[in-house]
Amino acid sequence: xxxxxxxxxxxxxxxxxxxxxxxxxxxxxxxxxxxxxxxxxxxxxxxxxxxxxxxxxxxxxxxxxxxxxxxxxxxxxxxxxxxxxxxxxxxxxxxxxxxxxxxxxxxxxxxxxxxxxxxxxxxxxxxxxxxxxxxxxxxxxxxxxxxxxxxxxxxxxxxxxxxxxxxxxxxxxxxxxxxxxxxxxxxxxxxxxxxxxxxxxxxxxxxxxxxxxxxxxxxxxxxxxxxxxxxxxxxxxxxxxxxxxxxxxxxxxxxxxxxxxxxxxxxxxxxxxxxxxxxxxxxxxxxxxxxxxxxxxxxxxxxxxxxxxxxxxxxxxxxxxxxxxxxxxxxxxxxxxxxxxxxxxxxxxxxxxxxxxxxxxxxxxxxxxxxxxxxxxxxxxxxxxxxxxxxxxxxxxxxxxxxxxxxxxxxxxxxxxxxxxxxxxxxxxxxxxxxxxxxxxxxxxxxxxxxxxxxxxxxxxxxxxxxxx
Amino acid sequence: xxxxxxxxxxxxxxxxxxxxxxxxxxxxxxxxxxxxxxxxxxxxxxxxxxxxxxxxxxxxxxxxxxxxxxxxxxxxxxxxxxxxxxxxxxxxxxxxxxxxxxxxxxxxxxxxxxxxxxxxxxxxxxxxxxxxxxxxxxxxxxxxxxxxxxxxxxxxxxxxxxxxxxxxxxxxxxxxxxxxxxxxxxxxxxxxxxxxxxxxxxxxxxxxxxxxxxxxxxxxxxxxxxxxxxxxxxxxxxxxxxxxxxxxxxxxxxxxxxxxxxxxxxxxxxxxxxxxxxxxxxxxxxxxxxxxxxxxxxxxxxxxxxxxxxxxxxxxxxxxxxxxxxxxxxxxxxxxxxxxxxxxxxxxxxxxxxxxxxxxxxxxxxxxxxxxxxxxxxxxxxxxxxxxxxxxxxxxxxxxxxxxxxxxxxxxxxxxxxxxxxxxxxxxxxxxxxxxxxxxxxxxxxxxxxxxxxxxxxxxxxxxxxxxx
Numbered sequence: 001x002x003x004x005x006x007x008x009x010x011x012x013x014x015x016x017x018x019x020x021x022x023x024x025x026x027x028x029x030x031x032x033x034x035x036x037x038x039x040x041x042x043x044x045x046x047x048x049x050x051x052x053x054x055x056x057x058x059x060x061x062x063x064x065x066x067x068x069x070x071x072x073x074x075x076x077x078x079x080x081x082x083x084x085x086x087x088x089x090x091x092x093x094x095x096x097x098x099x100x101x102x103x104x105x106x107x108x109x110x111x112x113x114x115x116x117x118x119x120x121x122x123x124x125x126x127x128x129x130x131x132x133x134x135x136x137x138x139x140x141x142x143x144x145x146x147x148x149x150x151x152x153x154x155x156x157x158x159x160x161x162x163x164x165x166x167x168x169x170x171x172x173x174x175x176x177x178x179x180x181x182x183x184x185x186x187x188x189x190x191x192x193x194x195x196x197x198x199x200x201x202x203x204x205x206x207x208x209x210x211x212x213x214x215x216x217x218x219x220x221x222x223x224x225x226x227x228x229x230x231x232x233x234x235x236x237x238x239x240x241x242x243x244x245x246x247x248x249x250x251x252x253x254x255x256x257x258x259x260x261x262x263x264x265x266x267x268x269x270x271x272x273x274x275x276x277x278x279x280x281x282x283x284x285x286x287x288x289x290x291x292x293x294x295x296x297x298x299x300x301x302x303x304x305x306x307x308x309x310x311x312x313x314x315x316x317x318x319x320x321x322x323x324x325x326x327x328x329x330x331x332x333x334x335x336x337x338x339x340x341x342x343x344x345x346x347x348x349x350x351x352x353x354x355x356x357x358x359x360x361x362x363x364x365x366x367x368x369x370x371x372x373x374x375x376x377x378x379x380x381x382x383x384x385x386x387x388x389x390x391x392x393x394x395x396x397x398x399x400x401x402x403x404x405x406x407x408x409x410x411x412x413x414x415x416x417x418x419x420x421x422x423x424x425x426x427x428x429x430x431x432x433x434x435x436x437x438x439x440x441x442x443x444x445x446x447x448x449x450x451x452x453x454x455x456x457x458x459x460x461x462x463x464x465x466x467x468x469x
Numbered sequence: 470x471x472x473x474x475x476x477x478x479x480x481x482x483x484x485x486x487x488x489x490x491x492x493x494x495x496x497x498x499x500x501x502x503x504x505x506x507x508x509x510x511x512x513x514x515x516x517x518x519x520x521x522x523x524x525x526x527x528x529x530x531x532x533x534x535x536x537x538x539x540x541x542x543x544x545x546x547x548x549x550x551x552x553x554x555x556x557x558x559x560x561x562x563x564x565x566x567x568x569x570x571x572x573x574x575x576x577x578x579x580x581x582x583x584x585x586x587x588x589x590x591x592x593x594x595x596x597x598x599x600x601x602x603x604x605x606x607x608x609x610x611x612x613x614x615x616x617x618x619x620x621x622x623x624x625x626x627x628x629x630x631x632x633x634x635x636x637x638x639x640x641x642x643x644x645x646x647x648x649x650x651x652x653x654x655x656x657x658x659x660x661x662x663x664x665x666x667x668x669x670x671x672x673x674x675x676x677x678x679x680x681x682x683x684x685x686x687x688x689x690x691x692x693x694x695x696x697x698x699x700x701x702x703x704x705x706x707x708x709x710x711x712x713x714x715x716x717x718x719x720x721x722x723x724x725x726x727x728x729x730x731x732x733x734x735x736x737x738x739x740x741x742x743x744x745x746x747x748x749x750x751x752x753x754x755x756x757x758x759x760x761x762x763x764x765x766x767x768x769x770x771x772x773x774x775x776x777x778x779x780x781x782x783x784x785x786x787x788x789x790x791x792x793x794x795x796x797x798x799x800x801x802x803x804x805x806x807x808x809x810x811x812x813x814x815x816x817x818x819x820x821x822x823x824x825x826x827x828x829x830x831x832x833x834x835x836x837x838x839x840x841x842x843x844x845x846x847x848x849x850x851x852x853x854x855x856x857x858x859x860x861x862x863x864x865x866x867x868x869x870x871x872x873x874x875x876x877x878x879x880x881x882x883x884x885x886x887x888x889x890x891x892x893x894x895x896x897x898x899x900x901x902x903x904x905x906x907x908x909x910x911x912x913x914x915x916x917x918x919x920x921x922x923x924x925x926x927x928x929x930x931x932x933x934x935x936x937x938x
Contacts, residue, residue, distance in 0.1 A: 104704060104823035151655050160655060163632060178914045184819035184854045186620050187892035188668055190899060190907055190937055191919045195664035199657055216712050235573060243685050246758040247716035289715040350653035354573035385653045423656035430659060438659055445647045450660045456925045468659055
């Protein structure tokens with residue numbers, strides 16, 4: 001990249017925030033799973049929507065590719081530049097203001113660079129609840145959550161990020177600002193532009209701010225770890241829990257035996273949670289607007305009836321806040337725990353609920369066929385049909401050799417997912433990782449419309465190129 | 470329209486369902502409020518997605534404008550052809566199959582022509598709940614509900630039609646079929662195409678089927694009519710009801726004094742509901758998955774505390790299913806009741822909740838300024854910030870003269886709505902009625918994107934021309 005162009009970008013954000021020092025840039029190019037190793041000559045850290053707009057104007061004048069980045073926690077490489085060293089990395093971290101919290105209207109206007117956990121805390125202090133919750137909440141940012149339509153553990157009751165957003169402010173690839181900061185739930189005035197940018201992984205524009213929905217504060221919570229025999233039983237249990245709990249059932253997380261074993265080992269627990277091991281486990285969360293009493297009462301009803309009908313085998317109700325947190329830490333640590341056991345081939349998929357038992361049974365055969373001895377670590381947000389179907393290398397095998405099976409394994413598992421009319425990317429998106437899968441599994445008509453929309457909104461192709469399409 | 474072209478369309482749907490008899494066509498061209506008087510040489514009633522596809526192929530080959538129509542209950546003329554007699558009217562009524570109801574996955578696949586009330590009943594019989602509910606549910610169709618992103622009385626807890634839809638099947642203007650019948654809640658595989666077609670009022674394609682979300686069956690309901698002093702108090706009451714009721718508060722409908730008076734007269738009630746009249750009323754609905762006991766208990770708590778804190782003045786809890794229905798009939802009959810009192814100028818608007826009291830006060834001044842003596846009939850889904858701010862002609866005035874004030878009145882009221890950053894069309898859409906308002910109030914950037922999307926998906930401009938844009 002020519003020095004003169006770097007200088008022009010530098011003038012927009014100021015010298016301190018136009019960074020070419022590669023040591024400084026390095027952490028922005030580190031990608032969690034180590035799958036992507038991008039390069040950039042320039043990192044820009046604008047502090048306002050107007051600065052982002054100026055950056056995009058200059059980028060479109062000079063046809064400079066721009067890669068927006070939030071907390072850099074994405075799992076498909078959407079926030080990473082390619083290796084060509086011609087893309088500018090645009091960190092949104094300094095657009096980190098909560099512009100307003102409106103209690104009566106139950107919304108907040110939040111800039112893209114606000115960290116999710118910060119937002120959760122500020123909203124809690126204000127007397128409301130923002131439900132989005134995921135493992136990386138300590139570092140992921142709202143802009144990234146929107147661009148990837150983040151899911152997580154509270155989708156069952158509150159929906160994905162898409163459902164939590166009322167309106168957006170977006171800088172278009174040509175630098176124009178789309179003001180669509182809608183403050184009301186009902187607004188039928190023309191095409192829904194907001195949802196085009198949500199989940200578009202920064203390929204159609206840069207989200208700079210959003211109006212997010214707030215909810216009444218949760219006053220009580222009850223959490224249980226449940227052991228049960230099979231995915232079929234888990235499905236029955238979910239149905240029973242939903243019929244009794246309705247919207248109070250805010251999480252329903254499935255874990256296979258091996259997932260919990262790994263998590264316990266990672267947390268250095270010497271004793272197992274349960275007296276006897278079970279084939280499958282469910283972590284469920286009941287939330288109440290009234291208090292702990294109501295939450296516990298609903299949870300107890302669900303568990304009693306499930307035990308009576310032999311839907312579940314055993315259950316432990318968390319006896320303290322500390323134990324509730326510990327149960328959740330076990331669930332959240334599975335991905336980290338897996339790393340200790342070697343390399344993993346991952347699938348973030350969704351299957352219609354009724355097909356989950358068949359899917360799990362058939363997927364196991366595929367794994368055994370492709371990589372005999374490989375260990376299935378199957379867990380996820382079963383309430384949403386969303387499984388993280390991860391496969392860890394066989395004990396004492398070679399990691400590199402095993403990881404060469406990533407593509408063929410992905411392809412056959414995704415094939416099975418599509419056979420059941422599910423989603424080959426449930427919550428992580430496409431990024432760089434699943435572009436080939438998108439071309440394979442998406443209908444040609446849908447792909448054609450997507451390409452045309454990309455061409456319409458980003459005719460120069462400068463907006464996060466090489467992602468999704 | 471040339472006879473030869475009519476014959477070609479006739480071959481697709483069969484002679485019986487390609488209708489040129491204007492007497493037969495007449496009811497399809499009747500529009501509820503009498504604002505639009507369109508004409509068409511040909512009504513087509515296809516029975517399948519493939520037939521719709523063939524129709525659109527022929528339409529694009531011959532550049533024939535197509536106007537899709539559901540139950541013909543739209544209030545902005547979106548489902549009506551213009552007067553030029555060159556558009557073919559495409560009734561979706563024969564695509565009326567519920568393709569499947571999946572209980573474990575909590576979804577149903579429903580064709581566009583299914584009547585909303587029919588769907589509600591079938592889902593209820595199957596042991597689940599489909600929450601969309603609106604005054605025209607006895608004749609409106611799912612395709613129209615989707616194309617207009619219908620709202621209604623249950624949006625507070627369940628969302629608009631947009632939030633109730635998992636996926637779509639759409640015939641594009643060129644006849645290609647977009648299969649996007651997603652069965653899972655989490656699916657981040659590329660741009661969100663579904664939401665482009667929802668709310669697009671048939672201008673981007675013809676929705677032929679949809680995957681709709683189902684919910685656990687409501688086991689109990691409690692309904693109260695509440696009298697209170699002012700919109701400020703109504704706002705306090707809403708906040709209190711939400712904090713106690715959460716997701717169990719499924720409707721919160723505001724009505725001005727005059728709205729209820731008119732409804733009572735229309736229903737020929739000799740006695741007023743309340744001992745003393747109040748300035749404002751709220752009809753609220755508490756739904757329970759457990760039963761009537763829980764619903765009543767939550768409702769009682771809300772009412773007791775509101776009375777104690779002097780938030781409300783009086784409350785009547787419906788004592789029977791019959792009384793519950795009667796309360797709702799009063800609410801639903803306001804529009805009809807208004808007709809008896811003369812001509813009305815209507816506004817379907819949304820205002821951020823905190824601004825509703827100020828909006829109502831200031832709007833009254835505008836009305837008095839433009840049409841002294843005109844009667845404000847203000848009611849609506851206050852829980853969503855959505856008001857039907859209707860203005861009935863002064864007593865014993867001339868209707869035609871009054872209705873000439875439609876545009877200037879609309880314009881100033883909408884101006885005020887936009888001042889409060891609300892929506893000048895909350896749930897009815899743009900259609901033909903609000904095109905001018907869209908051009909006035911929508912941001913130029915948003916309008917530009919909308920126009921480009923229209924051009925991209927419907928380059929020939931044959932898909933419901935003259936609507937929205």
